[in-house]
Amino acid sequence: MNIVACVKQVPDTEAQIKVKPDGSGIDESGIKWVMNPYDEYGVEEALKLKEKLGGDVTIVCAGPARAMETIRTALAMGADKGIHIDDPALEGADAYATATALAAAIKGIPYDVIFCGQRAIDDDSGQVGAILAELLGLPQLTVVTKEETDGKTVKVVRPVEGAAFVIESSLPAVVTAQKGLNEPRYASLPGIMKAKKKPVDVKNLAALGVSVESKSKVAKMVPPPARPPGKIIAGDDPAVKAAELAKLLREEAKVI
Amino acid sequence: MAKGVWIVAEQRDGAFRKISFELASTARKLADELGEEVGAVLLGSGVEGIAGELGKYGVDKVFVADDAALEPYTTDAHAAAVAKIVKENDPSILLFGASAQGKDLSARVAGKLATGLATDCTEVKIDGGKLVAVRPMYAGKCYGEVVFSAFPQMASLRPNVFPAVENAKAGAVTKFDAGLDASQLKTKVVEVQKDASGKIDLTEAMVIVSGGRGMGGAEGYACLEELANVLGATVGASRAAVDSGWRPQADQVGQTGKVVSPNLYVACGISGAIQHLAGMSSSKFIVAVNKDEEAPIFAKADYGIVDDLFKVIPELAKECKKLVG
Ligand SMILES: Cc1cc2nc3c(=O)[nH]c(=O)nc-3n(C[C@H](O)[C@H](O)[C@H](O)COP(=O)(O)OP(=O)(O)OC[C@H]3O[C@@H](n4cnc5c(N)ncnc54)[C@H](O)[C@@H]3O)c2cc1C
Ligand SMILES: Cc1cc2nc3c(=O)[nH]c(=O)nc-3n(C[C@H](O)[C@H](O)[C@H](O)COP(=O)(O)OP(=O)(O)OC[C@H]3O[C@@H](n4cnc5c(N)ncnc54)[C@H](O)[C@@H]3O)c2cc1C
Incomplete structure (x- = not known):
């Protein structure tokens, strides 16, 4: 099996996000960068598949120089090689432009299945997997919590509101990972040592023979709307406080 | 054009x-x-x-x-x-x-x-x-x-x-x-597994009653279920509760769970970690019940009660029942 996993480097979930004063983006100073948590599930699923059916796992990542660290993390988990798309033209790229770059890289290699995360936790847009599938002419199976394949077809479970769809598809296909799919492994120390020697191709867009065009952009970033300060219901008796709360919810907030 | x-x-x-x-x-x-x-x-x-x-x-x-x-x-x-x-x-x-x-x-x-x-x-x-x-x-x-x-x-x-x-x-x-x-058409739906409980999905619920590690175990949720019944609410959970196996994955609210915006979100025994807030801070009204007055959830809450949730929630259910009928 030729397995591809797309990974994105994102700020750690603990990161304090500060918008630059001119609203042009976020202040990246002091941010710790990590692999997008959903991509960890994608990489893990790729590795499990390789263990079951044989083959190799290629990591594809678009991002600036620092993103190499995230590729190495995936290699340390057990992936075999990487493609790092590094091009200043991708700065501020939208999902369409990013997917165009990923598709160009993936077109150049053999693939049977492509894993993505269901969304990246920075832009939170959850589109790259689907657009990538469209650009490669493949079916998409998104937000998947269970995946099974014999190498020719794939069967997944996709939860929706109040139900779960069991879907079958031909391969190749793009599968986007949701929490619950598996428990991602940690990189072992020998894994980390080995990862240093695994091949990573660094390519710019010209080398991929593609140019990208964003279809949308973030014109301005703003801090979240402030919430008015809350009210702590004082007192010693839980029953009295509960009664007060119920009254406030009914009469002031009007939500019950 | x-x-x-x-x-x-x-x-x-x-x-x-x-x-x-x-x-x-x-x-x-x-x-x-x-x-x-x-x-x-x-x-x-x-x-x-x-x-x-x-x-x-x-x-x-x-x-x-x-x-x-x-x-x-x-x-x-x-x-x-x-x-x-x-x-x-x-x-x-x-x-x-x-x-x-x-x-x-x-x-x-x-x-x-x-x-x-x-x-x-x-x-x-x-x-x-x-x-x-x-x-x-x-x-x-x-x-x-x-x-x-x-x-x-x-x-x-x-x-x-x-x-x-x-x-x-x-x-x-x-x-x-x-x-x-x-x-x-390359994909086929081979089965639709319906959730028989008939409960409203968290992403569509108008009222959510959510419990975290403070619930102490799966049994702890009984009082939340009771409050949820009274309010017609859906029960949610923090990742700590889901990862402990007390609640199913579908119940998780937060950055790696569901993003919800109900009219009312009641957070019980949830500290308010940044990843949890990520999933519920666009709720219209937020209530926090936590015994630790320093818990970060209180900074987001419209109403807060600092107390043992096991003492507060059953009383709250009773009081709400009186009001809602
Ligand atoms: C202010 C700003 C600055 C940016 N700077 C850069 C930059 O310097 N270099 C650059 O390459 N991009 C840059 N981008 C692009 C951006 O980071 C995303 O790649 C793009 O917006 C699409 O990601 P998403 O969050 O919408 O992905 P989603 O659709 O939420 O992601 C879903 C999945 O798609 C895959 N995926 C998404 N993005 C990538 C990726 N970049 N590489 C590999 N897999 C991916 C992952 O598997 C991910 O889990 C920038 C964007 C902004 C807004
Ligand atoms: C990559 C990543 C993604 C994550 N995604 C999510 C996510 O999607 N959703 C999520 O929720 N978390 C997520 N987390 C985890 C998050 O960081 C916290 O660990 C988690 O939210 C803590 O859950 P909690 O508030 O239930 O537990 P704790 O932080 O342990 O808080 C328990 C609270 O209960 C209170 N308490 C205890 N007993 C009682 C009692 N009897 N009465 C009243 N109060 C009581 C305590 O005072 C405490 O404040 C993520 C973490 C990472 C690293």
Whole structure:
């Protein structure tokens, strides 16, 4: 099996996000960068598949120089090689432009299945997997919590509101990972040592023979709307406080 | 010139989902500002009969494709049908629900139409005749205003955020042929496992009662279930509770769980870690019950009680029952 996993480097979930004063983006100073948590599930699923059916796992990542660290993390988990798309033209790229770059890289290699995360936790847009599938002419199976394949077809479970769809598809296909799919492994120390020697191709867009065009952009970033300060219901008796709360919810907030 | 504000309505088992009316009302507002019409796309099998209902919420024209291949939902079939009718009519704005189906479909359609999509928006407005879509980014730690350089300008709207307002328009129904070619459909739904509990999904619930590590175990949730019963609420959980095996994955609220915006979110025994806040800070009212007055959840709460939840919640259920009847 030729397995591809797309990974994105994102700020750690603990990161304090500060918008630059001119609203042009976020202040990246002091941010710790990590692999997008959903991509960890994608990489893990790729590795499990390789263990079951044989083959190799290629990591594809678009991002600036620092993103190499995230590729190495995936290699340390057990992936075999990487493609790092590094091009200043991708700065501020939208999902369409990013997917165009990923598709160009993936077109150049053999693939049977492509894993993505269901969304990246920075832009939170959850589109790259689907657009990538469209650009490669493949079916998409998104937000998947269970995946099974014999190498020719794939069967997944996709939860929706109040139900779960069991879907079958031909391969190749793009599968986007949701929490619950598996428990991602940690990189072992020998894994980390080995990862240093695994091949990573660094390519710019010209080398991929593609140019990208964003279809949308973030014109301005703003801090979240402030919430008015809350009210702590004082007192010693839980029953009295509960009664007060119920009254406030009914009469002031009007939500019950 | 692209013209018209369109929505892609969502139905399941022949009934509209609430988000469809939220979309219609929002589209109406935008269209009135632009002086344009509201169009809706409705896909399914045996759904022509319900199409007219969209008129009640401000839709001028409904384009219906009624085809057995559109039921149950598959990305392949629905994306092909939406792309076809949209290309033929060239609307300037195209709105979807940021529901499980809407997110899957909208991204594929954006790919097919080679245009931009702003996901999970909490506000949409018109500026200089063009769409500006406002959406939380970085788990709600900041908001981005998205603008578009291609048509249609696409956005998906977060459920429960935009009001559904009745505003009767013609809702004239036109049928169209989805033009599906069975050989191009590569995915097949082999089973739909319905949740028999009949509870409303967290993403659609108006009231959520959520418990964290402070619940102490699966049994601890009995008091939350009782309160939820009284309030017609859905029970949610923090990741700590899910990872401990007390609650199923589907109940998790937060950055790696569900993003919810109910009218009321009651957080019990939840400390308010940044990843949890990511999933619920757009709730309209937030209540926190926690025995630690320093818990960060209180900084987000409209009302807080510092006490043992096992003493507070049963009393709260009793009091609410008196009020709600
Ligand atoms: C202010 C700003 C600055 C940016 N700077 C850069 C930059 O310097 N270099 C650059 O390459 N991009 C840059 N981008 C692009 C951006 O980071 C995203 O790649 C793009 O917006 C799409 O990601 P998403 O969050 O919408 O992905 P989603 O659709 O939420 O992601 C879903 C999945 O797609 C895959 N995926 C998404 N993005 C990538 C990726 N980049 N590489 C591999 N897999 C991916 C992952 O598997 C991910 O889980 C920038 C964007 C902004 C807004
Ligand atoms: C990549 C990543 C993603 C994550 N995603 C999510 C996510 O999606 N959702 C999520 O929730 N978390 C997520 N987390 C985990 C998050 O960081 C916290 O660990 C988690 O939210 C803590 O859950 P909690 O508040 O239930 O537990 P704790 O932080 O342990 O808090 C328990 C609280 O209960 C209170 N308490 C205890 N007993 C009682 C009592 N009898 N009465 C009243 N109060 C009581 C305590 O005072 C305490 O404040 C993520 C973490 C990472 C690293």
